[in-house]
Amino acid sequence: xxxxKIVLFISVISIIMCMLVPSIYHTISYAQAARAxxxxxxxxxxxxxxxxxxxxxxxxxxxxxxxxxxxADFPNxxxxxxxQPGAFTAVSDGQINVPIDPSSSVVKAARDAINGWDPTGGxxxxxxxxxxxxxxxxxxxxxxxxxxHYFGK
Amino acid sequence: xxKFREKMLDWKKxxxxxxxxxxxxxxxxxxxAWGIYQYKRSADLRxxxxxxxxxxxxxxxxxxxxxxxxxxxxxxxxxPQMVSETLKEAWHQANLAQTNxxxxxxxxxxLANTSKFLSQVGDFAYALDRQxxxxxxxxxxxxxxxxxxxxxxxxxxxxxxxxQASISEGRINWKELANKGTELFKKQSQSMTSQLFSDxxxxxxxxxxxxxxxxxxxxxxxxxPKGLTGKDLTVEEAKEKLKKFFGEDKVASIEHxxxxxxxxxxxxxxxxxxxxxPEDEFASADVTKKGGQVIWMLYNRDVGQETLDVDKxxxxxxxxxxxxxxxxxxxxxxxxxxxxxxxxxxxxxxxVVVYPDLIKVKIALDNGEIVGFESKGYIMNHTERDIPExxxxxxxxxxxxxxxxxxxxxxxxxxxxxxxxxxxxxxxKGNFNGKDFLVYVNAETGREEQVLIIINTPExxxxx
Numbered sequence: 001x002x003x004x005k006i007v008l009f010i011s012v013i014s015i016i017m018c019m020l021v022p023s024i025y026h027t028i029s030y031a032q033a034a035r036a037x038x039x040x041x042x043x044x045x046x047x048x049x050x051x052x053x054x055x056x057x058x059x060x061x062x063x064x065x066x067x068x069x070x071x072a073d074f075p076n077x078x079x080x081x082x083x084q085p086g087a088f089t090a091v092s093d094g095q096i097n098v099p100i101d102p103s104s105s106v107v108k109a110a111r112d113a114i115n116g117w118d119p120t121g122g123x124x125x126x127x128x129x130x131x132x133x134x135x136x137x138x139x140x141x142x143x144x145x146x147x148x149h150y151f152g153k
Numbered sequence: 154x155x156k157f158r159e160k161m162l163d164w165k166k167x168x169x170x171x172x173x174x175x176x177x178x179x180x181x182x183x184x185x186a187w188g189i190y191q192y193k194r195s196a197d198l199r200x201x202x203x204x205x206x207x208x209x210x211x212x213x214x215x216x217x218x219x220x221x222x223x224x225x226x227x228x229x230x231x232x233p234q235m236v237s238e239t240l241k242e243a244w245h246q247a248n249l250a251q252t253n254x255x256x257x258x259x260x261x262x263x264l265a266n267t268s269k270f271l272s273q274v275g276d277f278a279y280a281l282d283r284q285x286x287x288x289x290x291x292x293x294x295x296x297x298x299x300x301x302x303x304x305x306x307x308x309x310x311x312x313x314x315x316x317q318a319s320i321s322e323g324r325i326n327w328k329e330l331a332n333k334g335t336e337l338f339k340k341q342s343q344s345m346t347s348q349l350f351s352d353x354x355x356x357x358x359x360x361x362x363x364x365x366x367x368x369x370x371x372x373x374x375x376x377x378p379k380g381l382t383g384k385d386l387t388v389e390e391a392k393e394k395l396k397k398f399f400g401e402d403k404v405a406s407i408e409h410x411x412x413x414x415x416x417x418x419x420x421x422x423x424x425x426x427x428x429x430x431p432e433d434e435f436a437s438a439d440v441t442k443k444g445g446q447v448i449w450m451l452y453n454r455d456v457g458q459e460t461l462d463v464d465k466x467x468x469x470x471x472x473x474x475x476x477x478x479x480x481x482x483x484x485x486x487x488x489x490x491x492x493x494x495x496x497x498x499x500x501x502x503x504x505v506v507v508y509p510d511l512i513k514v515k516i517a518l519d520n521g522e523i524v525g526f527e528s529k530g531y532i533m534n535h536t537e538r539d540i541p542e543x544x545x546x547x548x549x550x551x552x553x554x555x556x557x558x559x560x561x562x563x564x565x566x567x568x569x570x571x572x573x574x575x576x577x578x579x580x581x582k583g584n585f586n587g588k589d590f591l592v593y594v595n596a597e598t599g600r601e602e603q604v605l606i607i608i609n610t611p612e613x614x615x616x617x
């Protein structure tokens with residue numbers, strides 16, 4: 001009898017948790033996305049896309065975002081480029097909303113990219129050859145390989 | 154296996170117990186309610202998203218229609234003022250159309266040409282508008298291009314109208330379009346040949362000084378570097394250059410890690426480690442194959458307690474440049490971040506600041522070490538210029554542009570345009586309502602070319 005009560009209690013609690021967790025998660029992430037400035041946005045994109053990459057590769061991802069802003073083929077703002085549907089996996093899976101440590105290397109990388117460092121030689125695209133699903137991406141000219149990423153235009 | 158069977162039987166027995174039975178029913182009911190709630194919620198979100206997509210799409214169709222009408226009007230209008238007004242509006246509408254296009258759940262590759270078309274319409278309209286304001290009439294060639302662009306906007310509008318009909322009748326939904334239905338966009342994107350765009354690009358080269366804004370990176374990437382001389386270097390020779398760049402006594406090892414196959418600046422990529430430093434604290438750098446110039450270098454190390462002020466590190470940076478063969482560099486602006494200062498240096502020729510020949514040096518504020526270097530501007534643009542005598546005197550410029558403002562400094566400068574060309578200007582630094590600003594006045598035509606607001610922050614001096 002006692003055991004059954006415990007089972008019931010645990011079930012009810014876990015069901016309530018299941019219902020609550022997604023809604024809590026949503027409120028937090030939206031609130032933070034609204035406050036993020038360009039530097040934050042770029043840093044977060046780098047964090048989602050190239051966290052484990054060498055520093056050069058992190059700056060390179062930031063540079064690709066800024067090259068896109070300057071290009072006629074892409075939106076003209078940082079937010080426009082980053083949130084362009086289907087452009088970055090870090091946006092599609094919500095990693096863009098994960099807060100980052102202000103002293104982490106991705107923030108420094110974002111700043112270097114904003115200050116004009118472009119290790120890619122003017123790339124507009126990058127992809128991981130091991131996981132890239134788009135055939136089209138292989139029609140791009142490869143400019144440079146940094147870490148796991150190919151950079152091209 | 155036997156144990157499992159036993160357990161199942163035990164469960165069955167327990168289930169027949171009245172108490173357990175009701176518990177199970179409650180759990181199932183709650184789970185079902187939760188499921189329905191989640192389903193409804195996701196359906197609502199889906200709907201909300203579809204509505205947003207529809208709004209973006211309908212608005213875009215509207216803007217494209219406006220562009221078409223405005224281009225038409227600009228060809229009909231007889232007075233320069235009217236032409237100017239309609240073109241400015243076309244530029245504005247093209248920007249809005251592009252913003253909305255960017256919100257649609259269709260991938261970049263499919264829309265590249267449509268997007269490009271819109272920015273080219275916008276930039277072309279803007280360029281013609283500026284030309285118009287400067288008092289030059291639209292040439293026959295430009296008129297033809299306007300006609301051509303108009304024809305494309307008609308086609309685009311028609312294609313979008315068809316798509317709009319399909320969407321509103323429910324034959325296509327956005328989810329489908331995002332996944333596989335992108336053929337529709339592809340087809341009509343392809344109908345706009347790239348020929349047209351390269352033609353437009355060519356026209357732009359003929360009146361380059363007219364534009365400041367407008368993204369023309371396609372055009373820019375085809376430029377040839379002016380600051381590179383010498384023969385192509387081997388990897389070993391490039392390593393030697395890099396060793397000298399860092400200082401031979403500092404470098405522990407240099408590893409060739411790859412190449413940059415860019416058309417404009419082919420380069421070698423290196424990883425550099427230092428003596429008395431851990432292996433994982435390394436610098437990266439690209440060195441041009443031709444001439445062996447360092448394009449950029451980054452050394453990401455933790456910077457300790459700040460001991461140097463910005464004035465001191467500006468001097469350190471200048472001395473560094475001098476010793477590496479970059480003579481006559483003048484510091485201009487700087488940013489201070491993460492205990493480092495990034496200082497911009499511009500080349501100075503006969504007292505004229507040449508802003509296109511730009512080098513950025515990042516200096517650690519703990520010990521004055523150079524932790525970053527970027528010289529693409531210098532490599533692309535640097536050359537000895539033929540600087541003409543200004544056609545206007547300093548006094549004339551001052552009285553024309555600074556009569557009602559407090560003037561703080563005046564000098565001569567060469568500033569870049571977005572087209573790889575340069576303008577010889579007076580640089581007037583003034584103050585208005587407590588804010589410093591810079592005005593650039595063409596030293597040969599007396600035209601006001603650019604206004605920049607200087608922002609003084611504890612982190613540095615920036616311009617807007």
